[in-house]
Structure formats: structure tokens, C-alpha cells
Amino acid sequence: MHPIHVIGGGLAGSEAAWQAAEAGVPVVLHEMRPARMTAAHRTNHLAELVCSNSFRSDDASTNAVGVLHREMRALGSIVIKAADAHQVPAGGALAVDRDGFSQAVEKAVLSHPLITLERGEIAGLPPEAWESVIIATGPLTSPGLAEAVASLTGEGALAFFDAIAPIVHRDSIDMDVAWMQSRYDKEGPGGDAAAYVNCPMSRDRYEAFVDALIAAEKTEFREFEGTPYFDGCLPIEVMAERGRETLRHGPMKPVGLTNAHAPAVKPYAVVQLRQDNALGTMFNIVGFQTKLKYGEQGRIFRMIPGLENAEFARLGGIHRNTYLNSPRLLDTRLRLKAQPRLRFAGQITGCEGYVESAAVGLIAGRLAAAERLGIAVTTPPPTTAIGALLNHITGGHIESIDAGPRSFQPMNVNFGLFPPIVEPRVDDAGKRLRGPERGVARKRALSARAEADLAGWLDGAGRELTMGGTHGSFAPAFRILRTV
Numbered sequence: 001m002h003p004i005h006v007i008g009g010g011l012a013g014s015e016a017a018w019q020a021a022e023a024g025v026p027v028v029l030h031e032m033r034p035a036r037m038t039a040a041h042r043t044n045h046l047a048e049l050v051c052s053n054s055f056r057s058d059d060a061s062t063n064a065v066g067v068l069h070r071e072m073r074a075l076g077s078i079v080i081k082a083a084d085a086h087q088v089p090a091g092g093a094l095a096v097d098r099d100g101f102s103q104a105v106e107k108a109v110l111s112h113p114l115i116t117l118e119r120g121e122i123a124g125l126p127p128e129a130w131e132s133v134i135i136a137t138g139p140l141t142s143p144g145l146a147e148a149v150a151s152l153t154g155e156g157a158l159a160f161f162d163a164i165a166p167i168v169h170r171d172s173i174d175m176d177v178a179w180m181q182s183r184y185d186k187e188g189p190g191g192d193a194a195a196y197v198n199c200p201m202s203r204d205r206y207e208a209f210v211d212a213l214i215a216a217e218k219t220e221f222r223e224f225e226g227t228p229y230f231d232g233c234l235p236i237e238v239m240a241e242r243g244r245e246t247l248r249h250g251p252m253k254p255v256g257l258t259n260a261h262a263p264a265v266k267p268y269a270v271v272q273l274r275q276d277n278a279l280g281t282m283f284n285i286v287g288f289q290t291k292l293k294y295g296e297q298g299r300i301f302r303m304i305p306g307l308e309n310a311e312f313a314r315l316g317g318i319h320r321n322t323y324l325n326s327p328r329l330l331d332t333r334l335r336l337k338a339q340p341r342l343r344f345a346g347q348i349t350g351c352e353g354y355v356e357s358a359a360v361g362l363i364a365g366r367l368a369a370a371e372r373l374g375i376a377v378t379t380p381p382p383t384t385a386i387g388a389l390l391n392h393i394t395g396g397h398i399e400s401i402d403a404g405p406r407s408f409q410p411m412n413v414n415f416g417l418f419p420p421i422v423e424p425r426v427d428d429a430g431k432r433l434r435g436p437e438r439g440v441a442r443k444r445a446l447s448a449r450a451e452a453d454l455a456g457w458l459d460g461a462g463r464e465l466t467m468g469g470t471h472g473s474f475a476p477a478f479r480i481l482r483t484v
């Protein structure tokens with residue numbers, strides 16, 4: 001059987017190689033280090049953690065990344081297995097001894113009889129003879145390959161920096177203050193003239209907001225990142241520093257909008273939020289890409305009328321980050337529509353974080369293996385964490401007509417990516433739940449549904465993709481189970 005070529009031996013590539021090999025398919029894993037290093041990696045080990053040593057919360061009952069850990073354990077993830085084996089104390093988080101962790105992943109991958117490691121950079125498009133390729137070269141993909149992918153996918157389809165505006169859970173916005181309206185009631189392609197959430201600001205509130213932005217603590221760019229500011233994508237705090245009126249003439253301009261709660265009062269400035277996912281559970285703050293420190297973002301953005309109790313699905317940031325406009329370019333199985341032999345995995349697909357990158361590697365490895373074995377398979381349902389992440393990358397994000405080329409931005413897994421659930425109103429004892437308790441109950445319900453649906457998927461149509469075990473026992477399971 002022709003092998004699957006996995007390019008990049010980071011979190012996603014190591015996991016993809018492991019999963020495909022466990023399914024019984026030979027893999028050649030290509031890693032350019034140490035011959036060519038990235039600006040962030042320091043060792044020649046596979047699955048190196050380039051910064052923090054944390055895989056974040058391990059709480060599967062109320063935290064979406066904890067749910068993802070649980071699912072990856074159930075799916076035989078080598079990354080989570082190595083993390084579990086090299087844990088260091090970190091309260092409720094799964095943190096690891098970084099060297100022990102990456103050496104454990106490397107040892108497992110290198111000792112797998114179906115995986116061959118080839119050290120060396122793939123500096124352009126993979127050779128035509130490679131029929132099945134997983135590109136998992138991460139946020140710091142080498143320039144030769146990045147340029148080749150960029151020319152294959154077309155202008156603007158591959159970004160080299162993210163410019164992330166904060167995303168707010170829709171149900172945490174106070175709609176007694178905010179209102180729905182599109183500027184000048186302009187209809188979108190779907191005929192909706194009230195697509196945006198609008199938060200009005202008086203002059204005093206605006207002045208206080210600008211002062212807070214100017215005084216706030218900011219994060220610095222790393223040396224290798226340079227200063228990637230370009231027109232149309234300035235951080236809001238930089239706009240505020242350029243002049244007190246700049247924001248009011250930019251993303252916070254109050255024109256073409258009438259406050260539905262006080263039509264006679266003209267707002268001095270308006271903050272707009274745009275729907276971010278097809279489910280309508282998340283809204284991004286338009287034009288609010290930022291380098292403010294995370295703590296400052298929570299404090300300052302809650303100064304916006306209507307967002308006093310906002311819960312953030314993601315905070316803003318700007319980083320060096322190579323990633324595709326995946327919802328447009330990839331099919332639901334992570335294959336490049338223009339050249340389906342090329343599949344993508346990890347951060348380059350527009351997920352964010354160690355765990356998410358490994359999770360997308362996991363599913364890419366399984367999908368590639370199933371394809372090699374000639375089996376049609378289903379993907380995990382979007383009610384699971386891994387399915388929700390896959391859905392975000394391949395289609396869940398919506399791009400509005402005026403969103404600009406950078407509408408799709410990298411995203412950590414979070415409950416906002418999951419289809420909504422009917423919120424529990426009472427606890428198990430029948431007692432009525434209050435505000436914060438309801439939020440916790442909702443997360444528990446989403447987690448329980450994810451657990452049940454992953455189990456259902458394991459038992460049903462997805463099972464051929466989900467067998468654990470070793471390479472020896474995996475392949476027959478592909479053949480005997482029902483295909484979809």
C-alpha cells in the first residue's frame with residue numbers, strides 16, 4: 001500500500017501519523033528540524049511545546065477543552081496519552097513536563113512499525129507521486145511550502161498573521177441595552193436587514209473607554225514577529241492612540257443606526273457585533289483586533305453598554321500565524337477542494353492551541369487512513385467537541401458580505417461552537433436554578449450530550465474510524481463494519 005505522507009512532526013503531525021499507522025496504513029513523517037528550525041522551536045523532538053506547558057483545563061464536565069481531552073482519550077490519542085504520563089501538578093489543568101512529554105510522543109511514533117521518520121524540509125508542493133498527504137506544518141510553516149500553498153490556493157487564502165477580535169457569547173449580551181440593526185438597514189444576501197448587535201455609547205462613556213484603551217497594558221510582539229500592522233487592521237488601542245476621534249470615525253462610527261430603545265437619542269459612538277458562527281451563538285466585536293493583555297480586555301470591553309456581563313468565547317490577539325481560509329478551501333474531510341490528495345491538519349487549518357491542533361491531527365489521520373483503506377466513514381457529530389471543532393474549520397463560521405478577507409480567525413474549542421441545548425431550569429432535586437448556576441448546568445448538559453453522542457458515534461456509523469487498539473487489530477475492523 002502507498003504510504004500517507006505527513007509533513008510536520010509537531011502536535012498535529014505526530015498525532016495524525018500515529019492514528020493512521022494504528023489503522024494499519026504505512027506513514028512517512030517528514031520533519032524539517034533540526035536541519036531547519038522555526039523561530040519558536042528549540043529542540044529536534046517531535047511534538048515540541050513551543051511556549052506554555054499546559055493543555056489547559058482537564059475538567060470534562062464544565063469546560064470544552066476538558067471535553068476534548070476526554071474524547072481524545074477515548075480515541076486513543078498519543079498526545080493525550082503522553083501528557084497523562086508526564087503530568088506535573090497544576091490544579092485542575094493538564095500540565096506536563098515538556099521534555100518528558102515530547103520525548104514520549106517521539107519514542108512512541110518512532111517505535112511504531114508502520115511509521116518512518118524522514119528529517120528534511122518539504123520546501124514546495126509535495127511531489128505528484130504522493131497520493132495522500134497531510135500538511136501539518138503549523139503556524140510557522142517554512143516559507144518555501146507556505147508560498148507554494150499560497151500560490152495554489154490563491155490570493156488572500158493563506159494568512160501569515162491572525163488579527164483576532166474578541167468573540168462574545170450571544171446569550172451574555174444585554175439586549176435591553178443593545179439592539180439588532182444593520183447600518184442603514186442594509187439587507188444582506190439572506191435578506192436580513194438587522195444582522196448586527198449594536199451597543200450605544202454616550203460621549204462620557206466613549207471618552208472613558210478611549211482613556212482606558214490608552215492606559216491599558218499591552219502585549220509585545222515577539223522579536224521574530226516584527227510589527228505586522230497594515231491599513232484596515234490596526235489594533236483598536238493603536239487607533240485610540242492616534243487620536244481621540246479615530247475610533248468614532250472608524251469601527252465605532254454611529255452613523256446609519258437608530259437606538260431601538262431610545263430612538264430620539266443619537267449615540268455618540270456605537271460598537272457593533274457581527275454574527276460569527278452559523279449557529280448564531282457567537283458574535284465578534286467588529287474591528288476590535290487588539291494586543292491588549294487578556295485581563296485588560298475583559299475589564300475594558302465590559303465597559304461597553306450591553307456588554308457589562310459579557311462572556312467571551314475568545315479574546316482578541318495578533319500573532320504570527322500561518323493559516324488557511326479553511327471554510328472556503330477545505331471540504332468536510334479537511335481535503336483541499338482544489339487538490340484533494342492534500343489534506344490539512346493542526347493550527348494551519350485555523351484551530352488554535354496545542355490540544356485543538358492535536359485533535360485536528362487525530363481526525364485527519366483517521367480520515368486519511370480510512371480513505372487509503374477504501375472505506376467511507378462519517379465524521380464525529382458537531383455536538384461532540386472534536387466534531388464542533390471540525391465543523392468550525394470546515395463550515396461553521398459564516399462570512400458576511402462586509403467582513404473583509406480576514407473574517408475567519410483561529411479559534412480554541414469552546415461551548416459556543418456546540419449546537420445550543422435547551423437550558424436546564426431546575427437541578428436534579430427540582431430546585432430552581434439561578435443565574436450562574438444555570439450557566440454551569442448548561443455546560444454540564446452540553447458535556448453530557450457530547451459524551452453520549454461520541455459513544456453513539458463510536459457504536460454506530462463512525463465506528464470504523466474509532467477503533468482503539470493496535471495496528472494489527474485495527475484494519476479488519478475497517479472491513480467488517482458498516483460503511484456510510
Ligand SMILES: Cc1cc2nc3c(=O)[nH]c(=O)nc-3n(C[C@H](O)[C@H](O)[C@H](O)COP(=O)(O)OP(=O)(O)OC[C@H]3O[C@@H](n4cnc5c(N)ncnc54)[C@H](O)[C@@H]3O)c2cc1C
Pocket residue numbers: 007008009010011012013030031032033037038040041047048049050051052053054120121122123136137138139140141142145320345346347348352353354355357358
Ligand atoms: C510562538 C508561539 C507560541 C504558542 N504558544 C502556545 C501555548 O502556549 N499554548 C497553546 O495551546 N498553543 C500555543 N501556540 C499555538 C499552537 O497551539 C502551537 O503552535 C502548536 O504547536 C500547533 O501545532 P501544529 O502541530 O499545528 O504545529 P507545530 O507544533 O508547530 O508543528 C509543525 C511542525 O512542522 C514542521 N515544519 C514546518 N514547515 C515544514 C516543512 N516545510 N517541512 C517539514 N517540516 C516542517 C515544524 O518544524 C514543526 O515541527 C503557540 C504558537 C506560537 C507560534
